[in-house]
Amino acid sequence: MKKNNLLFKYIFSYVSVLLIPLLILGIIIKAYFIKTYSQFVLEQKTEQAQKIKTSLDMQVDQLHKFALQISNKRVFSRYNIENNPSAFNDIMKEFRYFIHINTSLQEVIFHLNDSDVYYMSTGTSNNQYLFTDIMKYDEITSENSQEFFTSITSPVWIKSQTVYNPTISCENTMTYVVPSICNNSVVIYQLASCFFDQLFPEKEEELGTSIFLLDQEGQLIYEHNSQEPLLHNTERMRTVEDGHIELIDIEKKKYYIYKTTLHSQSAILVQITPELFIRKQVNKFSQVYYIGLMVIVLLSSIAIYCHIKMNYDPIKKLGYTARMGKIKVPEDLNILESIEFAIENLSKGFVTISEIDKKMMQESRLFHLLRGQYKTVDEFNYDCKNLDLFISGSKFRVAIFFTEFNSDLPVPEPQIINQLCDMLIEYEVFMVEYLEQFSYILILSGDGGQDEALLQRLHFIQMHYKEMTGSNLTIGIGNEYDEVSKIFQSYNEAQYAVEYKLVRGAHSIIFYKDICEKQQPSRYTYPKIELESLYHAIINGNTVKIEFIIDRLINLIRKEYHSLFLATCLCYDVINTALRAIHDITLSISFTEKYSRVKFTSIDEFVEVVEMICGDIIQCLEKNKKSNSSLDINEVVAYMKENHTDPNFCVSSLADHFNMSISNFSHQFKSQMNQNASAYINNLRIQSAKILITSTELSINDIALKVGYHQPSSFIRMFKQSTGKTPGEYRIENNREVPDTSDFI
Structure with missing residues (x-):
């Protein structure tokens, strides 16, 4: 046999159709997601910087408001300070209260520019002692302090540094000086640097983001998590447009810089994020994305494998069957070629089909015909080539033979029906056995318009069937159609006609068209008086009257009740009347075993059921009379x-x-x-x-x-x-x- 490459073709087709487009789509989506995620990370950093700016603006606004209050309060006026010996106590109280409500403040200092005294929350001090022994600034000394404070015309920041003597505090202090024109004074605020550290996200240093606070001239005021190269390029940071993110190179490294100015215009906040940090975040996202993509590819591979196995295995088995059959398949053909070779030879009739297979195939084609699956006669004939099935007639109808099963027949019943069907010489007859229990479906094909001749033939068949089996044969015939696709409709009509034996009785020939003609709208007489008479006859045990009333009801059903539904309802009304009588006279009749399998499909069987029930009632009544007569x-x-x-x-x-x-x-x-x-x-x-x-x-x-x-x-x-x-x-x-x-x- 030729080497089989079919499986590899299947695998290649599925991979090329499913996996390759999936991978291409994954790469396109990844590029889009990476760009979007990078923007998302930068936006997060920008939001963090805006939150820090908002916090700083709130703090600076509080300091400005307090400085404005000082300039307007009588306690801080030059007259009160010079003429009131206890003025410094009032100033200390004001400062202590303000420090109490602003935990970030270390100290507040008030100084009149033409005075040598500095007022603080802890007391007062002169210029020499304050800037020599208590605190030291790089920018302020005892010699230039007077000149320094006098020259300040707008709020200024002094860079973060260790101001106090180590014996007092080693913490870095940020100083904010606010001048007051009203009384020619300055308010010096000293803020703990820990206040700024609290504004930044936890573990921000691990992420590599740096924060700088610069004055308007670009001088460094405060830095958080800074790197050495960045400290020497603060001037470069000032060139960034306010409120925008720019990517700049600093000593061969790229940084994303975001700059914003405080509301008071006293300082500039700069956030610097290394490009490497963004890449790390994107790489983390990429890892998750690739893992998800791998899972999708794995699941897709499993699905592909299952589909290949599901589709390939039947072909493989079919190819094996083609080689194991009676057809000689050349060895150099692969699976598909072997199947094609076998089918071509079957269609040409080169293979003899066994009788069992032919019978099964015939029944299958006839079932399809009954279901209306063939649209034309030619389609049916072509499909049934080599199966001894051929339709040449132009009219089609279905007849159903409903038999009474008899297992004691010397000849199997299907053979008897086949022999009887040979009598229908005017028709092509195709029979399907046991579509329903004890039923034979006959598909008749002929020239049409032969209802009288068909009725005579069917009477003849009924007579011979009765002689051969001793059983009844009920025949239902559907309407005649000139389209093969309407055979299914004729079959449904024949089924209904067979069920109509409840009215006509067993061993009847029932045409569906006759039922339709008699079922024209008419007024039905409900036998209420007869049913009441039956009830009283059963209670009184009058057997003669029971038989008389039952005969009247049966004649009424046969003559007037042409509707199968109404006839069935009336039959059950008769039975219910008998059961009501049994209940009212409290007869002990058990229906569990005797009547559990009793059913009726014809008027004759219905009569037998009613006679059986009435007989049991009469027998029970007579028995009760005998037992009641011996009352002690x-x-x-x-x-x-x-x-x-x-x-x-x-x-x-x-x-x-x-x-x-x-x-x-x-x-x-x-x-x-x-x-x-x-x-x-x-x-x-x-x-x-x-x-x-x-x-x-x-x-x-x-x-x-x-x-x-x-x-x-x-x-x-x-x-x-x-x-x-x-x-x-x-x-x-x-x-x-x-x-x-x-x-x-």
Whole structure:
């Protein structure tokens, strides 16, 4: 056999169709996502810088507001300071309160420019002592301090440095000087550098982002996480446009720089992010993206493998089957060529099909024909080449033979039907066996217009089938059509016609068109009187009347009820009437075993079911009559004497106790005792009441309850009807005189 490359072709086709476009699309999407993600990271950094700027603006605004308050308060006026010896105490209190509410402040210093005194929250100091022994600035000394503060006309920042003596504090301090024109003074704010450190995100130094605070001249005020090359290029940072991000080179390294100016215009905030940091962030995203892409490729590969296996295995098996068959396939052909070679030889008729295979293929084609899957006769004939199936007629219809299965036949039933179908010489007959149980579907093809001849042939077939099998054969015939695609419609019509045997009876020939003609809208007479008569006949056990009414109902169904639905409903109404009668006369008939498999599909079977039910009813009624005639009256009387004082004791409970109907028990009791059972119970209760009235001191109400009356008024009424006196009058006349009831039966 030629080396098989089909599997590799499958793999290559799936890979080229699915995986390669997926990878190309993944690369395009990656480039887009990397660009978008880079912008996202830079925007995050910009937002961080804006938050820092906002915090600084808020702090500087507070300092300016406090400086403005100082210039307007009387405590800080030159007159108050010069003439009030305790003025420095008021100034200290103001400063301490402001430092208390601003935790970032280390100290606040107030200085009149033409004075040598500096006021602080901790006290006062002169110029020499303050800038020599307490604090030291690179920019301010005791010699130039007066000149330095006098020259300041706008707020200025002094760079972060260690100001205080190490014995006081080693923390870096940022100084902000705000001049006041009103009283020719300055306010010096000293802020802890930790305040600025708190503004930056945690572990920002690990990410490589640097923050610079510059004055308007580009001098460094404060730096966070700075690198040495950046400290020497602060002037370059000033050239960046405010509010924009620019990529610049600093000593052969690229940095993204974002610059923004504080609201007070006193300082510039610069954020510097190395390009390397952005690359690291993008690389992290790329790793996640590639992992996801690999997972997608892996899942796609698994799906491709499953599809290849699912599609390739049947072809492989088909190729193996082609080589193992009766066709001699050349060895140099691959799988597809082998299958093609086998199919071509089959279509040319070079292979003999076995009878079993041919029969199965014939049934398959006929099933397709019944389902309406062939649009034309030529299409069917071409598909059935070499299968001995050929249609030449121009008209088509379906007939269904519904049989009664008989396993004792000497010849199998399908062979009998085949022999009978040979009698339909005017038609081409194609038979499908057992499409439904005990049914044979015949597809008839001919010239059409032969309904009378067809009816005669079918009567002849019915007669021969009856002689050969002793069973009934019901035939349903659908309408005739001139299109092969409408055979399915004719089949449905034939099915309905067969079901119509419920009205026509078994062993009938039923044309669907005849049913349609008789089912014209008409007024149906519902046999209400007949059903009521049937009910009373069953209750009374009148077998002659039962048979008469059943015959009338069957004739009504056959003559007037042409609708299958209405006929079926009436049949079940007859059965329900019989069951209602059984329930009302409380007959003990069990339907569980005897009737569990009973069904009817024709009017004859329905008659058998109704006769079976009525026969059981009559048999049960006769049995009950025999058992009821042997009623022991002495046993009944004894039971009544024992239980008559029970308020719930009545004729119904008596009938239930002796397994009889109320009407039958009442009839039997009256025939033997010459009085009703209820009157007898009442007499027993009156006699018991007489005894209690004359022999006890019980009240009339208690006596009524003891003898079986729920209401004393009912007892008094019944007692007076029986004796002509009320219980009270009877007690007065017959006090202590006990009546003799031994002879009362």
